Every structure is written in C-alpha cells, then in structure tokens.
Amino acid sequence: MGRIVGILAFALQIQLVLGPDVARAEAPAATPGAIFGRVKDALDRPIGDVEIQLEAADGRVVSTTKSAPDGRFQFRDVEAGTYSVVAAKSGFENGNVIVSVEGGATAAAQIVLPSKTALELGVVAKKLDLARNSITPSTGSSVYDIDKEAIQTQAGGENAGFNQVLLRAPGVVNDSFGQIHVRGDHANLQYRINGVQLPEGISGFGQAFDARFVDNVRLIDGALPAQYGFRTAGVIDIDTKNGAYDPGGAASFYGGSRNTYIPSIEYGGATESTSYYLTGTWQYDKIGIESPTSAINPIHDRTNQGRGFMFLSGLLDPTTRVSLISGNSIGTFQIPNNPGQEQEFTLAGVPTFASQNLDENQSEWNNYGVLALQKSLDTVDFQVAVYTRFTQSLFKPDEAGDLIFNGVASRDLRNSWANGVQGDASYKLSEAHTLRAGLLVQEEKTTSDNDVSVFPADSSGAQTSDVPFTITDNSNKLGYLYGLYVQDEWRLTKALTFNYGLRYDRVAAFVRGGQVSPRINMVYATPEGTTLHVGWSRYFTPPPLELVAPTEVTAFNGTTNQSAITTDSPVKPERTDYFDAGIGQVVFPGLHVGIDAYYKNVRNLLDEGQFGAALILSPFNYKKGYVYGTELTFSYQIQNFTAWGNFGYSLARGTKIASSQFEFDPDELNYIQQHYVYLDHDQRYTSSFGVSYLWNDTRFMAECLTSSGLRQGFANTGKLPAYTPVNIGVSHVFHLNELGTLSLRADILNLFDESYEIRSGTGIGVGAPQYGGRRAYFAGISKSF
Numbered sequence: 001m002g003r004i005v006g007i008l009a010f011a012l013q014i015q016l017v018l019g020p021d022v023a024r025a026e027a028p029a030a031t032p033g034a035i036f037g038r039v040k041d042a043l044d045r046p047i048g049d050v051e052i053q054l055e056a057a058d059g060r061v062v063s064t065t066k067s068a069p070d071g072r073f074q075f076r077d078v079e080a081g082t083y084s085v086v087a088a089k090s091g092f093e094n095g096n097v098i099v100s101v102e103g104g105a106t107a108a109a110q111i112v113l114p115s116k117t118a119l120e121l122g123v124v125a126k127k128l129d130l131a132r133n134s135i136t137p138s139t140g141s142s143v144y145d146i147d148k149e150a151i152q153t154q155a156g157g158e159n160a161g162f163n164q165v166l167l168r169a170p171g172v173v174n175d176s177f178g179q180i181h182v183r184g185d186h187a188n189l190q191y192r193i194n195g196v197q198l199p200e201g202i203s204g205f206g207q208a209f210d211a212r213f214v215d216n217v218r219l220i221d222g223a224l225p226a227q228y229g230f231r232t233a234g235v236i237d238i239d240t241k242n243g244a245y246d247p248g249g250a251a252s253f254y255g256g257s258r259n260t261y262i263p264s265i266e267y268g269g270a271t272e273s274t275s276y277y278l279t280g281t282w283q284y285d286k287i288g289i290e291s292p293t294s295a296i297n298p299i300h301d302r303t304n305q306g307r308g309f310m311f312l313s314g315l316l317d318p319t320t321r322v323s324l325i326s327g328n329s330i331g332t333f334q335i336p337n338n339p340g341q342e343q344e345f346t347l348a349g350v351p352t353f354a355s356q357n358l359d360e361n362q363s364e365w366n367n368y369g370v371l372a373l374q375k376s377l378d379t380v381d382f383q384v385a386v387y388t389r390f391t392q393s394l395f396k397p398d399e400a401g402d403l404i405f406n407g408v409a410s411r412d413l414r415n416s417w418a419n420g421v422q423g424d425a426s427y428k429l430s431e432a433h434t435l436r437a438g439l440l441v442q443e444e445k446t447t448s449d450n451d452v453s454v455f456p457a458d459s460s461g462a463q464t465s466d467v468p469f470t471i472t473d474n475s476n477k478l479g480y481l482y483g484l485y486v487q488d489e490w491r492l493t494k495a496l497t498f499n500y501g502l503r504y505d506r507v508a509a510f511v512r513g514g515q516v517s518p519r520i521n522m523v524y525a526t527p528e529g530t531t532l533h534v535g536w537s538r539y540f541t542p543p544p545l546e547l548v549a550p551t552e553v554t555a556f557n558g559t560t561n562q563s564a565i566t567t568d569s570p571v572k573p574e575r576t577d578y579f580d581a582g583i584g585q586v587v588f589p590g591l592h593v594g595i596d597a598y599y600k601n602v603r604n605l606l607d608e609g610q611f612g613a614a615l616i617l618s619p620f621n622y623k624k625g626y627v628y629g630t631e632l633t634f635s636y637q638i639q640n641f642t643a644w645g646n647f648g649y650s651l652a653r654g655t656k657i658a659s660s661q662f663e664f665d666p667d668e669l670n671y672i673q674q675h676y677v678y679l680d681h682d683q684r685y686t687s688s689f690g691v692s693y694l695w696n697d698t699r700f701m702a703e704c705l706t707s708s709g710l711r712q713g714f715a716n717t718g719k720l721p722a723y724t725p726v727n728i729g730v731s732h733v734f735h736l737n738e739l740g741t742l743s744l745r746a747d748i749l750n751l752f753d754e755s756y757e758i759r760s761g762t763g764i765g766v767g768a769p770q771y772g773g774r775r776a777y778f779a780g781i782s783k784s785f
Contacts, residue, residue, distance in 0.1 A: 033101040035075040036639055037109030039067045039087050045245055046071025047089065047113060049735050055084040066735050068697055069743075070149060072640065085109045125244045125275060125313065128321050131376035132195050132383055135426045135436065138235075139489060139499040140521020140535040142222035142582055142596050144169040144633070148215055148241070153642065153692040153701050155727035155747045158212040159254040159262050159780060165211050166236065167705060168690070169219040170596075170631040170646035173683045174707060176290045176758045176770035177615060178207055181681040183221055183598060184627035184652035185233030186608045187617075188541055188574075192237045193325055193370065194311075195383055199418035199442060200231065200544050201366045201391035208329045208366045210307040212266055212279050215241045222580035222598060223535030226485040226501030226519045227424060227438055232539045232576075240311050240325070243268030244275035249785055254745075256778030258297065260285040277311045288331075290770035292338040294755045299339065299356050305331035319377060325370040335360035338768065345407045345455060345560065348466040350400050358401040362615060365392045382425035389418045391546065393616055399453060403468055407560030409453040414616050416546035418444035420481075432491045436501075440483040444509075446546050447476040454559040463560060471555055479509025479545045487519065497523045507542035513573045515540035529586025541574040541606060543619045553662045565669060567661040571619050574606040582631075590638045599628040605654045607679055609765015611663045617765075618663065622654030622672075625679075640694035645687070652682040668764070671715045678716045680763045684708045685722075697733040702726065712760040723756030725749070725772060743782040750775045 035054065039047045048069040054062045062083065067073045075085075080103045086096045092113040099107040146168055154160055154168065163178045173181040182189060191198045191209070201208055220228070220235040228235055249267030254260075266279035288303025312324040341355035372385035392415035402409035420442030427435045450473040456465045487501020499521040506514035521535035556562050582596030605625030608617040629650035636643045655676045657669055664672075671677070690703035704727070709720035731745035753775035761769035 032077040032079055033104055034106045035078055035083070035085065035099055035101060035109055036106060037073050037085060037097075037111060038071045039073065039095070039111045039113060040071055041092070042112060042114055047092070048733075049741060050087050050089045050092075050113070052088075052111075053086045054078070055086060057082050057084075068694065069733055069741065070694075072694070074640075085111065087111045087113060089113060091115065124315060124318050125242060125321070128374060128376055129239070129242075131381045132374055133239075135381050135383060135424045136195060136227045136438070137225070137489070138218070138220045138237075139225055139497060140222075140523050140533050141220045141224050142533070142580065142631075144219045146214075146217050146219075151211055151214060152731070153699065154690065154703060155701070155729045155749055156254070156778065157729075157731070157745060157780075158210075159252075159264075159778075160211060162207045162209045162211050165214070165217065166219060167688060168644070168646075170633045171221065171629070171648045171650065171686070172219070172234075173648075173650075173681060173686050173710075174705060174758070175681060175710065181683075182219070182234035183629060184600070184650050184679070184682065186606070186679070186681050187544070188231050188233035188606065190228065190231035190235045192235060193327075194238070194240055194323065194372070195424070196325070196370045196372055196385045196387060197422055197440065198368055198370075198387065199389045199420065199444065200546060201368075201389065201416075207305075207307070208368075209238070209327070210279065210281050210309060210329075212264060212281060213240050213277065213309040213311070215239045215246075222533075222582070222596065223521055223537040223578050224519070224539075225499055225521060225537075226487040226503040226517075227436065229440070229483045229485065229503055229505050229517075229539075230481060230541065232537075232541060232578075240309075241266075241268060241277045241279075242275055242311065242313065243277045244270045244313075246277070250782050251785070252743075252780060252782035254778060254780030256747075257776035258285050258287040258773075260287075260776075260778065262780075273315045275313045278309070280306070280308045282306045287773060288333045289336055290758060290772065291336050292761070292769045292771070294757075294771050294774075296774045298336040300334045300358065301336040303331060303333045305329070319375060321374045323370070323372045323374070325372075326368070328365075328367040330363075330365050332363045333361065335362060341405055343404050345404050345463050346466045347400055347403050347468070350404065353401050353404045355401070355405060358405075359398045360402070361396045363394045363396075365390070367391070379428040380425065382423065384421070384423045386421050387419070389416075391416050395616065397453075403453060403455065407455055407457075407463065408612075409468075410612060411451045412612070412616055413449040414447070414546070416444060416446040418442055418546075434489040435486070436489070437486040438484075440481065442481040443478070444481070444545050445476065445478045447474075449474045452556070452561060454556065454561045457558060457560045457562060461560065461562060461564075471559070471561075473555065477510060477545065479507070481542065482506045482508075482514075495524055495526055497525075499523070505540040505542075507573060509542070509545050511543070511570050511572055513540075513542070515573075515575060529592075531584040532582075534581040535579075537578045537580075539574070539576040539578060541576065543571040543573065543606060547608065547617055547619050563662040564666050565662045565664065569659045569661060571606075571659045572604040572621050574621070575603045577601045591634070591636045593634045594632070596631045596633075597629070599626070601626055602654075604658060607654065607765070609663065609680065610767035611765060612767075615767070618660060620660040620663065620765075621658040623656035623658040625652070625654035627652040641692075643689075643691045645689040647685075647687040649685055650683065652679040653677060654679055663765075668715050672764075675715070677764070678711045680711050680716055680765055682716070683710050684719075697735070699731045701730070702728045710759065710763075712763045712766070714762075716763050718762075720757055720760060723754060723772065725754055725756070726751045740784040743784075744780070745782075746777075746779045748775065748777055749773065 050067040095111045095113045216239045218237040254262040264281040268277035283305040291298035307329045310326045339356035368389040370387045374383040395412040397409040424438035453468045485503040490498045503517045517538040519537045524532040580598045584594035602625040605622040632647040653676045685708035687706040692701040706724045712718045729747035734742040759770040
C-alpha cells in the first residue's frame with residue numbers, strides 16, 4: 001500500500017510541476033494566461049494534426065501549434081486580451097472561435113471542422129449505432145466504460161491482453177491463465193459485439209479478443225434487465241471500431257523482455273454506402289503461461305498466437321443496415337516445467353526422467369462470425385442476427401514424463417460448434433413507455449475425445465506393472481438453449497425510471513430445465529449529477545455445454561487413474577436471486593465517484609476446476625452458495641490529467657458438492673459436505689488505480705493492481721499473500737506533416753520486480769502453481785497511414 005501512496009503522491013507532484021491546469025492551484029492575479037481546446041468533426045470525433053493559429057485582435061499571428069491525436073491543443077503564456085483561434089486541415093473547412101483571456105486565467109476553445117467530403121454515411125451510421133444500443137439498454141445495472149483512449153493510457157496500450165483491459169473495472173479479480181472473475185463468479189461472462197451475444201468458447205490460455213479493435217467496452221453487472229440471460233455475472237459489451245468514424249490505419253511493432261514480439265496492422269475506411277475495419281495481430285514470447293516457479297525466465301514456456309478481426313457494414317437505405325463480423329484466434333502453448341519434481345511411478349525402458357525436460361503442449365482455436373440486419377424507424381427499432389462459433393482445444397502430453405510423474409498421460413481433444421439466431425426489438429409506445437422484447441435460439445454440438453494411458457494398479461492404487469495401456473474415453477452431445485424476454489421501461493418522471501420485465505430460459509442438453517425470471521430495476525437521476533439505482537433479478541445459468549464431458553468413471557477401475565469416489569451426478573443449472581443497489585455522484589466537473597453493493601443467493605452454484613494436466617476446466621455444482629460485496633470507484637479528468645481508481649470487497653462461499661463428485665479427494669469432499677467453504681476464486685480485497693498526464697505530445701502513465709490473494713490449501717481454507725505490481729509507461733507522438741504521425745511508447749511492467757504467487761497449486765480444482773511475471777521492459781513503434 002505504501003507503493004500506491006508513493007505513486008499517487010508522485011503523480012500529484014507531476015500535476016503541480018507541469019501546469020496550473022492540472023493542479024488547479026490558484027493562479028497569481030497577473031498575466032500571462034492560457035488557452036486550452038479541442039478540435040472535432042461534425043460526428044464529434046477528435047481530429048489530430050490540425051494547424052492552429054492564435055491571432056490577436058489586430059490580425060497578428062501570436063502563436064501556432066498542432067492538435068494532438070485526441071484533438072487537444074494549448075497555448076501558454078498568453079497575454080490578457082481577445083483572440084481568434086483559427087484551425088485548418090486538408091479535407092476540412094476552416095474553423096475558428098473567439099476567446100477572451102483574463103490576466104492569469106485559462107480560457108476554453110472548442111472548434112468543429114466540417115468535412116469537405118460527404119458525411120452522410122457517418123451520420124447515418126452514428127444514428128443507427130445509437131438506435132442499436134437503445135434496443136438493449138443497461139437500465140438499472142452497474143456500468144463501467146473503457147474507451148479506446150483509456151486503453152492507450154494503460155501499460156502496453158492496445159498490445160495488452162483483453163483481460164488486462166477489463167482489470168481496470170471494479171469487481172474484476174485477476175487469475176492465472178488470463179482468467180478473470182467478476183463479483184465472485186468463476187466465469188459466467190457474456191460477451192457481446194455490436195449488440196450480438198457470442199457463444200462461450202472453450203476456456204484456455206489465449207485471449208479470443210484483441211484490444212486493438214475496441215472502440216468502447218462496457219462491463220455491465222448487477223441486477224441486469226431482462227434482455228441479458230444465460231451468462232449473467234457480467235456482460236462484456238464491445239462496440240468495435242468502424243471505418244466510417246476511424247478512416248485510415250496503422251502498422252505497429254511492440255516487443256521486449258522474454259523474447260516478446262507483437263507486430264500488428266489495422267485499417268478502416270468507407271465508400272458512399274459501405275464501411276469496413278480490419279485488424280491482425282501476431283504474438284510470440286517465452287512466457288505464454290504463468291511460470292510454476294518464481295524464476296525470471298520460465299522453462300519450456302514458448303507461445304505463438306494470432307488474432308484477426310473484420311467488420312463490414314452496408315446501408316441498404318437510410319434506416320436499414322447489414323453488418324458482417326468475423327473474428328478468429330489461434331495459439332500454441334508450451335506447458336512450463338517445474339524442475340526438481342520426484343518420480344512417482346516406474347515406466348519400462350525409462351529409468352529416470354528430469355521434470356525440467358517435460359514436453360507438454362496445448363493448442364487452441366476460436367472462430368466466430370455474425371451476420372446482422374438492423375432497422376430503425378420513428379417508434380420501432382430492431383436487430384436480427386445469425387451467428388456461428390467454432391472452438392477447439394487440444395492437449396498433447398509428454399507420454400513418458402506424464403506417466404512417470406502422474407501415473408496417467410492423456411491426449412485430450414475438446415471442440416464445440418454453436419449456431420444460433422438472436423432478435424431484439426424496441427417500440428416506443430408513448431413518451432412514458434418503451435416496450436422491448438427478444439429471443440435467442442442456439443444449437444451446439446460438443447465433442448470430447450480422450451486417449452488415456454495408465455498403469456495397472458491394485459485396489460489401493462499402487463502400480464502393479466511398469467507397462468502402460470490406453471483407455472479411450474470419448475463422448476459427444478447435441479444441446480439447445482432457448483431464451484425469450486419482454487419488458488417495459490416506464491418513465492414515471494423526468495428523473496425516475498422503472499424498468500420491469502420477465503424472461504424465460506430453457507436448456508436441453510446433458511440436463512434439461514427452465515425458469516421464468518422476473519427482473520425489476522429502478523433508476524433515479526438528477527440534473528445535478530446524482531444517479532441512484534436499485535434492482536432485483538432472478539437468473540438461470542445452464543452449465544457450459546462445451547465444458548461438460550461425461551466420464552465413464554468405472555472404466556478406470558484397477559488403474560493409476562482410478563477415482564476413490566465413483567459418484568458422478570450430472571451438472572445442474574444454477575439458479576440465483578440477485579440484489580443490487582448503488583449511487584453515483586458528479587462531485588464537480590471532472591470528478592465522479594460511486595458506490596455499489598450486491599448480494600447473491602444461489603442454488604446449485606456453478607464452479608469450474610482443473611482436475612487434470614490439460615487446462616480444460618470442468619464444471620461442478622455446490623448445492624447452496626452465496627456471494628456479497630461492495631465496490632467503490634472514482635474517475636477524475638481535468639484538461640490533460642486523468643486519474644481513476646476502484647476498490648472491491650467480496651466474499652463467495654458454497655457447501656455440499658452436488659455433481660461430479662468423483663473429481664474430489666474423499667477427505668475434502670466430506671469436509672465440503674458439512675461446511676461452507678470459500679470458492680477457489682474468492683478474493684477478499686481487490687483494487688486498481690491509475691494516473692496519466694499528457695504534456696504536449698508526451699503521455700506519462702502509472703497504474704497498479706492490488707490483490708489480497710486467492711484461496712489455497714485443503715478445501716480452500718488458506719489464502720495466498722497479497723501483492724501489488726506496479727506498471728509505468730510513456731508515449732510520444734511525432735507529427736510528420738504529409739507522412740502522418742509516428743508514435744513511440746515504452747513500458748515497464750512490475751516496476752519493483754515483485755515476486756508473487758497467483759496460485760499455489762493447492763485448493764479446490766487448482767492444477768499447478770503459477771507466479772506473476774517478473775519485471776519486464778517493452779517498447780513499441782506505430783506508424784499511421
């Protein structure tokens with residue numbers, strides 16, 4: 001915590017040194033003053049590289065400058081008087097604004113430059129975007145926005161993993177393998193791209209999404225309205241970049257410690273009726289997965305990853321749009337080794353085997369596509385989309401090594417192909433009532449193929465032969481999800497909105513079930529900047545079909561993979577009552593603070609664990625569980641200075657294992673049947689803070705994440721130590737006139753080289769230990785075109 005205070009104090013000193021606009025110190029009653037401003041186009045998009053002149057009343061040019069990529073500019077040491085700020089850039093009409101500067105004061109100048117080319121496509125696309133977002137609003141929920149400018153102010157910028165972007169939001173807990181947990185849930189996250197819900201993929205090491213294509217991402221949680229179903233711990237709602245708003249592109253290269261290389265390219269544009277955006281990223285490094293030791297350089301930890309994304313949109317008429325989205329990610333990962341492990345079994349022909357020489361590998365694929373039709377009229381808006389997603393994970397063991405150290409070597413192939421249709425519509429019945437309804441139907445086929453090598457064993461599990469044999473354990477299943485909702489947004493007064501609705505969900509897969517779920521939310525918002533929300537929602541969460549793979553438990557009797565428990569109850573849907581209340585307040589312009597509290601009462605609480613060498617998580621249920629917590633958040637922005645912070649308290653517990661009992665050790669299972677235990681992803685305290693300052697075209701940034709530690713030990717009765725890694729970075733933009741802009745950045749991750757453990761290798765459903773990355777240095781260059 002001392003490091004956090006020190007960094008924030010250092011940031012405050014930067015404010016005081018670098019300008020009165022940041023520190024808000026009382027200026028002396030004397031000249032000179034200053035002018036701060038921003039240049040935008042008619043679509044409210046910032047315009048960079050604009051030539052700006054400051055002209056005195058007699059026509060003299062007092063000073064000149066250029067706008068930064070975010071459109072901001074400034075003139076300092078300005079004598080008191082009246083001035084004209086004139087802006088000019090090729091392709092735009094000139095713009096100007098008159099400002100008056102008083103002695104020692106600052107003045108604001110906002111300039112809009114009309115484009116010389118037609119903006120009809122951009123204007124229509126912007127209206128349709130607003131209409132699309134209004135079809136499925138987040139009324140009554142807790143919402144946290146992160147835009148593309150905020151992404152640039154974090155360490156690594158767009159090169160950071162998508163999970164790192166989400167860690168800026170309150171209530172988000174960091175875990176190993178790139179996993180995150182929101183408000184005490186293991187996974188249960190819903191991802192939406194431009195309003196369309198994507199099916200879940202098979203969890204693994206890689207990130208399915210690239211932060212590069214994000215225009216804005218919202219984390220929506222709490223008591224959700226009726227349009228959000230199935231995955232409800234948090235909704236990750238992504239608005240993608242669009243060539244109609246972001247024409248042009250950039251090629252970049254980012255790299256550094258652990259042989260990290262990340263080249264990427266992105267490009268967007270538009271014609272009279274069509275817009276497009278494409279991006280591609282490749283990543284290579286030697287720390288693809290968290291190390292099982294605290295060593296600076298892990299053993300056998302190389303990764304190759306590629307991610308691509310495409311967005312196409314075409315106007316059929318001013319009220320109708322067709323959009324195509326396609327994305328893919330592919331990755332190969334070496335499983336890092338933990339040296340010095342003792343041999344547990346004997347393999348014929350291999351008398352010795354050093355654990356640092358193991359050669360386990362995992363490969364992952366994730367591909368998705370969406371075709372959407374949107375129509376927006378005066379009182380009716382709707383969007384209909386068809387989607388598909390294929391995901392696959394393949395774990396290749398070290399046949400000899402895994403048998404020697406684990407008594408089992410399993411080649412695990414898991415894939416899933418989902419197809420569905422989603423429709424959402426809104427109808428403005430009157431000024432007071434907006435009706436909304438929608439449906440989702442999804443078909444998914446999942447396949448699990450496992451070839452498991454084992455040794456013969458006696459009833460006690462002792463090896464009886466050093467010659468292994470193979471058992472084939474395969475399964476497949478075709479499953480369906482159905483969802484239907486209707487709701488009414490009732491504006492009782494200008495400040496008070498009441499949103500109520502019903503949702504019906506049903507699953508037909510390994511288990512069958514359904515539920516009618518009422519949703520009630522109320523929001524009170526005042527012109528003074530106070531927003532109060534309170535709500536109750538009932539949730540129905542089916543187990544993830546792509547992770548459910550029934551095992552014939554008795555097939556492994558008499559082997560070194562025999563389970564001491566043979567009970568294998570099917571995984572059940574989770575049913576939850578969720579209560580949430582919060583208040584946000586604009587204290588003064590630029591400063592927003594908020595507090596939110598939640599409580600969840602859960603039946604058949606779903607959790608997931610790693611019960612084998614492959615990182616393919618398996619779901620199971622606690623018969624009963626509860627989660628509650630509180631979140632505090634603030635954001636502050638004034639001129640070129642930004643600060644943000646979050647603090648979360650959470651407690652998550654469950655009791656009585658109700659499915660997949662064979663995965664557990666008998667002693668641990670008996671304990672859980674009689675006690676409430678902490679979930680393995682329970683973390684009592686989580687906080688994140690960050691500051692950034694833009695000085696001319698140079699941005700300085702610092703951020704830190706504080707975690708009180710995840711659970712460990714027998715039945716999760718222990719807790720790992722707290723940790724606080726600190727990241728810093730600096731970037732600069734060079735304006736090259738006709739050649740565009742060139743951006744450079746440098747980052748240091750884990751500035752103080754803190755050695756910390758994310759997982760200890762013990763706890764419910766925890767495989768191996770994982771340590772956070774040690775101090776690392778990175779630099780990057782990006783050229784726009």
